[in-house]
Amino acid sequence: MKILIDAMGGDNSPDEIIKGCVQTIDELESEIILIGDEKIINEKVREFYEKENITEVNSKLSIKNASEVISNHDSPTEAIKRKKDSSMVVGFKMLKEGEGDVLISAGSTGAFMVGGLLLVGRIKGIDRPALCPILPSHSGKGFMLIDSGANTNCRPMNLVQFAQMGEVYMKNVMHVENPVVGLLNNGAEEGKGNELAKETFTRLSENETVNFYGNIEGREIFDDLVDVVVTDGFTGNIALKTIEGMGSMITKLLKEELMRTPWSKFLAMLIKPYLKNFKKRMDYSEYGGALLLGIKKPMVKCHGSANAKIVKFTLHQAENFAKNNVVESIEKIISKEDMKKNIDN
Amino acid sequence: MKILIDAMGGDNSPDEIIKGCVQTIDELESEIILIGDEKIINEKVREFYEKENITEVNSKLSIKNASEVISNHDSPTEAIKRKKDSSMVVGFKMLKEGEGDVLISAGSTGAFMVGGLLLVGRIKGIDRPALCPILPSHSGKGFMLIDSGANTNCRPMNLVQFAQMGEVYMKNVMHVENPVVGLLNNGAEEGKGNELAKETFTRLSENETVNFYGNIEGREIFDDLVDVVVTDGFTGNIALKTIEGMGSMITKLLKEELMRTPWSKFLAMLIKPYLKNFKKRMDYSEYGGALLLGIKKPMVKCHGSANAKIVKFTLHQAENFAKNNVVESIEKIISKEDMKKNIDN
Numbered sequence: 001m002k003i004l005i006d007a008m009g010g011d012n013s014p015d016e017i018i019k020g021c022v023q024t025i026d027e028l029e030s031e032i033i034l035i036g037d038e039k040i041i042n043e044k045v046r047e048f049y050e051k052e053n054i055t056e057v058n059s060k061l062s063i064k065n066a067s068e069v070i071s072n073h074d075s076p077t078e079a080i081k082r083k084k085d086s087s088m089v090v091g092f093k094m095l096k097e098g099e100g101d102v103l104i105s106a107g108s109t110g111a112f113m114v115g116g117l118l119l120v121g122r123i124k125g126i127d128r129p130a131l132c133p134i135l136p137s138h139s140g141k142g143f144m145l146i147d148s149g150a151n152t153n154c155r156p157m158n159l160v161q162f163a164q165m166g167e168v169y170m171k172n173v174m175h176v177e178n179p180v181v182g183l184l185n186n187g188a189e190e191g192k193g194n195e196l197a198k199e200t201f202t203r204l205s206e207n208e209t210v211n212f213y214g215n216i217e218g219r220e221i222f223d224d225l226v227d228v229v230v231t232d233g234f235t236g237n238i239a240l241k242t243i244e245g246m247g248s249m250i251t252k253l254l255k256e257e258l259m260r261t262p263w264s265k266f267l268a269m270l271i272k273p274y275l276k277n278f279k280k281r282m283d284y285s286e287y288g289g290a291l292l293l294g295i296k297k298p299m300v301k302c303h304g305s306a307n308a309k310i311v312k313f314t315l316h317q318a319e320n321f322a323k324n325n326v327v328e329s330i331e332k333i334i335s336k337e338d339m340k341k342n343i344d345n
Numbered sequence: 346m347k348i349l350i351d352a353m354g355g356d357n358s359p360d361e362i363i364k365g366c367v368q369t370i371d372e373l374e375s376e377i378i379l380i381g382d383e384k385i386i387n388e389k390v391r392e393f394y395e396k397e398n399i400t401e402v403n404s405k406l407s408i409k410n411a412s413e414v415i416s417n418h419d420s421p422t423e424a425i426k427r428k429k430d431s432s433m434v435v436g437f438k439m440l441k442e443g444e445g446d447v448l449i450s451a452g453s454t455g456a457f458m459v460g461g462l463l464l465v466g467r468i469k470g471i472d473r474p475a476l477c478p479i480l481p482s483h484s485g486k487g488f489m490l491i492d493s494g495a496n497t498n499c500r501p502m503n504l505v506q507f508a509q510m511g512e513v514y515m516k517n518v519m520h521v522e523n524p525v526v527g528l529l530n531n532g533a534e535e536g537k538g539n540e541l542a543k544e545t546f547t548r549l550s551e552n553e554t555v556n557f558y559g560n561i562e563g564r565e566i567f568d569d570l571v572d573v574v575v576t577d578g579f580t581g582n583i584a585l586k587t588i589e590g591m592g593s594m595i596t597k598l599l600k601e602e603l604m605r606t607p608w609s610k611f612l613a614m615l616i617k618p619y620l621k622n623f624k625k626r627m628d629y630s631e632y633g634g635a636l637l638l639g640i641k642k643p644m645v646k647c648h649g650s651a652n653a654k655i656v657k658f659t660l661h662q663a664e665n666f667a668k669n670n671v672v673e674s675i676e677k678i679i680s681k682e683d684m685k686k687n688i689d690n
Contacts, residue, residue: 136594137594138594138597138598149531152531152537152538152539153539153540184583185583186494186497186578186579186582186583186586187582192497193497193579194497194498194579195498197579217583217586217590218582218583218584218585218586218587218588218589218590219586219587219589219590219593220590221587221590222590222591222593222594223590223594231583233531234531234538234539234542234580235579235580235583237531237532237563238529238530238531238562238563238576238580238583238584239563239583239584239587240563241531241562241563241564242563242564242566242584242587242588243563243587243591244563244564245562245563245564245565245566245567245568246567246588246591246592247591248564248567249481249482249483249567249568249627250595250627252483253483253623253626253627254623257619257620257622257623257626258616258619258623260619260622264616264619267612267615267616267619268616270612271603271609271612271613271616274602274603274605274609274612275602277602277605278598278599278602278603281598281602282594282595282598
């Protein structure tokens with residue numbers, strides 16, 4: 001397997017991206033191809049190796065030169081069309097041509113999705129690819145939120161395909177034997193929700209390829225009742241970011257309270273290992289990046305603020321994504337019959 | 346002021362409701378009228394007073410008999426029409442007739458909203474009343490989430506009115522000088538969002554009565570950037586319940602980690618006061634119940650699982666709601682001109 005990684009995308013690039021790759025290459029079966037400014041990457045790689053006192057660069061780590069960078073300020077569609085020698089666009093082309101098996105980027109989410117659609121292409125029969133992070137659940141098993149923001153406006157057929165794709169990933173990559181799908185809704189009972197949710201409920205109930213739990217409320221998503229939580233990209237994005245916002249508030253509040261007095265600081269120091277484990281269990285970056293499902297080749301969006309540690313998790317995740325035939329299984333499930341059935345709405 | 350409270354609604358009724366009232370009556374300027382089975386309430390009130398060794402029941406505490414109870418299993422509309430002598434329906438009638446200034450219930454949310462609409466009535470010009478809790482923010486100031494679930498399908502005019510009503514409440518009751526309104530969206534930039542969010546953005550930008558911040562993402566809502574977060578009831582419900590779910594997972598995980606070894610248990614005991622303060626700061630029940638704004642009289646939905654402590658917060662909140670002319674101020678802001686401007690969409 002060859003993992004392509006955009007070395008120039010994200011808030012902490014290229015340093016943290018490169019550091020993450022250097023630190024992880026020995027753990028992987030795959031090769032890594034770092035895409036971006038060859039000179040800079042070369043220097044940084046050497047620097048990190050020198051720090052570790054290793055003289056010879058791992059031969060599984062190579063560089064593909066790309067002279068431009070797509071930033072978060074660029075219009076995604078414009079950038080994909082114009083910046084033909086950007087690290088991301090070079091990555092898309094290599095992925096398409098089979099010069100790599102999976103593409104990772106911590107750069108612009110918009111450009112990543114547009115590039116996936118336009119330059120790599122959708123799986124035949126898939127109407128809308130979706131972006132889906134794995135989030136922490138109480139047991140530590142985790143669950144997939146699909147779609148977390150690729151599609152602001154969805155039709156019921158899109159949500160059905162999200163369910164199907166989510167199931168495939170959880171089965172093939174996360175090795176969940178019979179993944180269960182829940183529909184994110186404002187009530188548990190049948191008949192709840194907006195028009196999209198109501199119609200999707202009916203279709204998921206009737207769909208034989210989906211192991212459907214029924215509606216699931218926001219307060220239950222962490223309870224390990226389902227493996228895949230299906231929703232449209234608008235709602236999913238708000239749920240995801242609310243989780244992020246709350247996580248960050250909680251971390252701040254906990255810190256503030258524990259730093260309140262010299263005595264509490266002392267106790268906090270003693271209790272730190274336990275709090276660290278607590279933080280680890282609620283930290284979803286440990287589950288890797290967000291998958292872009294529905295594209296002909298595996299693609300993983302790494303968090304924009306990713307550090308070397310998160311890059312490490314994402315590399316492992318990308319390797320598993322690439323080697324577990326997710327695309328092939330999705331292609332199989334979205335058969336021509338399903339296509340016909342769904343296409344009229 | 347007279348506070349009407351449904352003594353029979355909620356998971357812990359009537360005990361915790363009555364206990365909350367008995368424990369709070371001395372702190373309030375208002376009278377409390379407990380609505381429900383007279384015999385049971387009388388007994389319970391006496392019981393709680395005896396426990397405190399008080400022989401004379403506070404004369405500000407009285408009882409209004411109601412023989413029926415609306416449960417969560419009842420269809421809201423049916424229940425409101427049929428159970429005419431239920432504690433909730435009796436409450437609606439008393440509120441409408443001016444026999445009380447504000448109504449609290451921990452019972453069925455659906456019945457509470459339907460009863461408010463049908464038996465108490467909307468403020469003239471308000472298209473859709475909304476349910477809105479005050480949620481904890483980082484500074485402790487809190488923010489209002491409106492609508493958190495009363496209206497699954499909304500039009501832009503509804504969200505504009507939610508913004509107006511939210512501002513009035515935050516100003517009159519929470520004494521925020523110039524409350525700022527944010528539109529919950531899947532991106533900060535103008536032009537983001539589904540059709541509803543886009544059109545609402547334009548209208549809020551143009552509306553002179555609203556102090557509009559712009560779009561706000563889920564990850565920023567706890568950051569004290571805005572006082573009112575406006576959204577439709579479907580999205581708001583999912584955001585609210587996701588917050589609840591995450592809060593509950595975090596409490597569980599923290600407990601599990603701190604109870605892991607005898608040593609961590611010991612440390613946890615010492616650090617408890619600080620953790621208690623942390624919990625208090627992220628516990629939104631301390632902000633009271635969810636307000637039902639847009640109804641002709643003040644109404645507060647108390648959490649279904651409310652205990653005496655939460656009832657206490659809700660009683661104080663209800664008193665403040667009733668005495669700060671919220672309904673009158675909303676009536677003023679929703680002038681006939683606004684009505685005309687908004688009514689065509």
